[in-house]
Amino acid sequence: MHLQLGEGSTIIVSSPEAAEQVLKKHDLVFAQRPNFYANQIAGYDQSGLFFAPNDDSWRQSRKICTVELLGAKQVRSFKSVREEEVEKLVVSIASSSGTSINLSEKILKTTNSIVSRSAFGNKCRGADDFCQALKDGNECSSGFDLPDLFPSLKFLPLFSRTKPILEKDIFAGGTDTTTTTVEWAMAELLKNPKEMAKAQAELRHVLEGKIKIHEEDTHELRFLKQIVKETLRLHPPGALIPRESKEDCEINGFLIPRKTKAFINLWAIGRDPRHWRDPDCFIPDRFEESSVNYMGTNFQYLPFGTGRRMCPGIAFGIITTELQLATMLYHFNWELADGIKPEELDMTEAFGLSVKRTHPLNVIATPVPFA
Ligand code: HEM
Numbered sequence: 001m002h003l004q005l006g007e008g009s010t011i012i013v014s015s016p017e018a019a020e021q022v023l024k025k026h027d028l029v030f031a032q033r034p035n036f037y038a039n040q041i042a043g044y045d046q047s048g049l050f051f052a053p054n055d056d057s058w059r060q061s062r063k064i065c066t067v068e069l070l071g072a073k074q075v076r077s078f079k080s081v082r083e084e085e086v087e088k089l090v091v092s093i094a095s096s097s098g099t100s101i102n103l104s105e106k107i108l109k110t111t112n113s114i115v116s117r118s119a120f121g122n123k124c125r126g127a128d129d130f131c132q133a134l135k136d137g138n139e140c141s142s143g144f145d146l147p148d149l150f151p152s153l154k155f156l157p158l159f160s161r162t163k164p165i166l167e168k169d170i171f172a173g174g175t176d177t178t179t180t181t182v183e184w185a186m187a188e189l190l191k192n193p194k195e196m197a198k199a200q201a202e203l204r205h206v207l208e209g210k211i212k213i214h215e216e217d218t219h220e221l222r223f224l225k226q227i228v229k230e231t232l233r234l235h236p237p238g239a240l241i242p243r244e245s246k247e248d249c250e251i252n253g254f255l256i257p258r259k260t261k262a263f264i265n266l267w268a269i270g271r272d273p274r275h276w277r278d279p280d281c282f283i284p285d286r287f288e289e290s291s292v293n294y295m296g297t298n299f300q301y302l303p304f305g306t307g308r309r310m311c312p313g314i315a316f317g318i319i320t321t322e323l324q325l326a327t328m329l330y331h332f333n334w335e336l337a338d339g340i341k342p343e344e345l346d347m348t349e350a351f352g353l354s355v356k357r358t359h360p361l362n363v364i365a366t367p368v369p370f371a
Pocket residue numbers: 049050051062065070169170171173174175177178181232236237238241242302303304305306307308309310311312313314316317318321
């Protein structure tokens with residue numbers, strides 16, 4: 001779809017086939033992000049990684065990100081942080097058991113603590129302000145400190161330019177997307193009690209009365225992993241990936257001029273009826289026998305994007321999501337607050353940079369005695 005927005009051309013890419021053209025065949029042409037006015041504010045004048053132009057500084061930043069911060073070894077090294085914060089979540093939910101709680105808020109706080117402790121070594125000064133700012137879409141006034149968690153980074157060339165990434169991109173990118181995923185997964189499970197029961201049966205069978213869930217336990221949770229995949233198909237937090245062409249190219253017989261903005265519509269791609277049976281239904285089982293994965297090679301399923309600008313935080317995002325979900329489902333039974341029936345749960349999506357729920361998830365949690 002072509003939109004003429006002011007002087008610039010914009011294309012919306014809504015099919016797996018067209019996404020493959022843009023993100024694979026013309027990957028290098030579309031490795032830029034558009035420089036919107038909003039980016040200049042939210043993206044700190046393109047100084048962060050997400051909105052950075054495709055240049056040496058971005059390459060250096062990305063390397064630091066993938067090797068020093070978000071590589072498999074680094075992600076593993078933050079295991080105790082994730083487990084501690086998720087344990088606090090359990091305590092916090094248990095303290096309000098039997099009464100209505102705003103689960104969206106609790107998930108946001110937990111993810112925020114996990115990401116900030118991993119990125120900064122301690123809880124973000126003004127974490128509550130930051131959570132509020134994420135909810136409101138405003139700028140956080142508190143600012144962040146970068147302690148000496150990664151002292152070696154200071155000696156890398158361009159460190160002063162990459163510092164903002166550690167401070168803002170990782171924090172904001174990691175918190176918002178992961179929170180949204182956990183929240184939608186819980187909402188879908190509350191709306192689909194059969195899937196909830198199946199997930200809890202798997203957990204209680206695999207964990208067999210364990211008091212505490214460790215990250216390794218999630219490896220065996222096949223159905224839980226399918227739930228996360230299905231949630232990201234229906235609710236990709238970054239529903240529109242922004243890219244821009246750096247030179248003319250041809251796609252499906254159309255000339256796409258230089259500086260055309262392209263939005264890859266992951267939301268539409270994940271619900272394409274030519275590729276997905278009952279596309280609007282939450283059916284985690286569809287991934288049972290499927291080889292479709294997160295790695296960006298299946299163009300009908302791109303929740304983390306693909307190519308040069310693909311998300312570097314997949315491992316961090318997935319384990320944080322899985323651990324929170326597994327723990328909440330294992331330790332508690334869940335129902336919707338205010339007498340709302342599963343089929344009545346409002347699933348309206350809010351307008352914003354990431355696709356969140358319009359209404360918070362108000363629930364009642366009952367602790368499971370054996371857990
Ligand atoms: C469920 C969780 C997450 C989802 C669904 C997600 C999704 C995405 C998507 C769709 C993109 C754009 C990719 C493209 O243009 O092809 C992206 C980029 C990015 N993500 Fe994530 N993300 C998640 C978690 C994280 C986490 C935990 C971090 C860091 C801690 C992170 C950091 C980034 C960064 C820095 C970029 C920009 C990469 C670049 O432009 O080179 N993300 N993410």
